[in-house]
Amino acid sequence: MAVQPVRRLLLVSTNYAPEQAGIGPYATQIAEHWASDAATEAHVLAGLPHYPAWRVDPAYRGVWRTVEDRAGVRVHRRRHTVPARQTAVRRALYEASILAHGLVAPPRTGGPVQAVLAQLPSLAGGLLGARLARRHGAPFVPVVQDLMGAAAAQSGIRGGDRAAAVAAAVERRVLRAATLTGVIHESFVDRVAAMGVPRERIRLVPNWSHVPAPSRPRAQTRRRLGWDDGRTVVLHSGNMGLKQGLDVLVDTARRDPGLRIVLMGDGNQHARLRALAAGLPNVDFLPPAADADFPDTLAAADVLAVTQRASVLDMSVPSKLTSYFATGRPVLASVADAGGTAEEVRRSGAGRLVPPEDPKAFAAAVRELAADPDAADALGAHGPGYVASRLSRAAGLARITDLLDEAVAAHAAGPPRGAAGPATGVEGTGGSTPGHPAVRSPGRAAGPGVPEKGASA
Structure with a gap:
């Protein structure tokens, strides 16, 4: 019997199961959706569970680097700082530790990956995703859940005004290196386009309801x-x-x-x-x-x-x-x-x-x-x-699948003229133009997992 070719996909998301709040559930359901396809090998580069408490989950205390299999997904975890109090400096150290550990110990996927998806607002995750995509010669697709530059300016974090420009510059670098960029809401489009991302490369991929309907009186x-x-x-x-x-x-x-x-x-x-x-x-x-x-x-x-x-x-x-x-x-x-x-x-x-x-x-x-x-x-x-x-789960995951498929096809055809080159990471000069098409929409429960302390991913 002929061996089916394996498609390897990599998701970079600091937040992942067993986290229950924020973007962790979405990252988990995306990766598990990939893993449900027998011809797909799903990998995730994640941090240690810590959100929303901003304390490392007790099950992962003392873990430096680990690999675990959760619902068919190979999860590569890397240790990072977890600031109990949020200031711009502490947030910068948090991002820097994620970036440094990811650069020193990238995930070992056992072969080239065909696409890299990264969940923002993690700036470090975006930079790591872009770098790993270049390393594998694969399309890079960030999905913007939050905008960190705007967050620094709007959220009231101490030192945020000074950090906003730096965060926005990193976001601009990450997004302009993307093959396609997903945004979860129309309200993000203008700000992403203002960073130099052509509107024809922005796709609307709304989040979905990741919980079942109530069942008890x-x-x-x-x-x-x-x-x-x-x-x-x-x-x-x-x-x-x-x-x-x-x-x-x-x-x-x-x-x-x-x-x-x-x-x-x-x-x-x-x-x-x-x-x-x-x-x-x-x-x-x-x-x-x-x-x-x-x-x-x-x-x-x-x-x-x-x-x-x-x-x-x-x-x-x-x-x-x-x-x-x-x-x-x-x-x-x-x-x-x-x-x-x-x-x-x-x-x-x-x-x-x-x-x-x-x-x-x-x-x-x-x-x-x-x-x-x-x-x-x-x-x-x-x-x-x-x-x-x-907001159905099936529709949300279908939109992510369509986004990846389109990115793979676009990557194979080569970068559009004047756009950022994902293979080099150099920012392009392309931007939005008057009269461009409107932004388009592209349509198993995790187990607890036991970290293998000291394991190399």
Whole structure:
């Protein structure tokens, strides 16, 4: 019997399973989707699990370098610093350690790879992905989940203004070296194009809902969680970082004792938020829910909150939205009206917007939803339909597959005239031109894994 040719694909993503929040689940599902094809060998270059707690997972303490097989994927992990507090300097050291370890010990894939996909915002991951693609003579495809240059300027991180220009310069180098560039939301397109990436090489690849629909009765879950005291429950799930601006929820609880504010997750602002909420009996902190309980926990809330600082405009679209929409509960977004997050909430029809950093407006909107449960239920009911029509896992993974297939074909045909050359990493002079076509859209659970301490990848 003839041996089937093996296609090797490499994903570079600092975040990967067992991380449950942020971009880790998307990276995991992409790689496992590749691995489900018997003719494809899937490799991932990842960091040590640490997000959103910004602490290394206890199972990986003491691990320097390891290889593990998770659901058919060969995961090459490299140690890096993990800053408990976020400043521009600490973030730079974090990125530098990822880059240095990846350069010193690149993944051993057992042969050439046919394509390299990198998840941004990791600048180090983007640089490593571009370098590995050049090394293998393969197309390089970054997918922009967040924009680090904009994040440094908009998120409120200490020293961010000074770091923004440096981060944007690195992003520009990475993106202009790409064969094609994916972006998860239309709001990123103008900023990516302004970096010198021709619009005809930008593809829209929205994230998808990576959680199943709720399966248990809401009343049952509310009893288990102690939410059956008649209070309206407002739940925020995910990272507790600077850009989330979660002070508005604590201030809302202080303003309206009849509301129960629940902050579920972890992050570098967790301790500060606990201190801010000291003495407030209507603010609860919960650890991240287990995968099996997560959808039902979200669905048990009356209102699901997404918050951002007023300065956050076009740097990110919270991944939590794809999970929120799947639950059928109304979303209340305290975000800038001109940003991508507000645009996504409006498009879903499953939520309402209030001005950012305004606890009075937030409390009033919650009370309005609580006063008319039928209207709140009808609002939230738009979410699952939006997921089915636009954010299904099958459609999301198909878009990534189409993006890679197109990049492989484009790479084989050679770089377009005036574009950055992926084989050399030299920035090209190509840019967007008037009248160009619009940006186009291209359509197994992980096991816990045990790190092999000291193993070489």
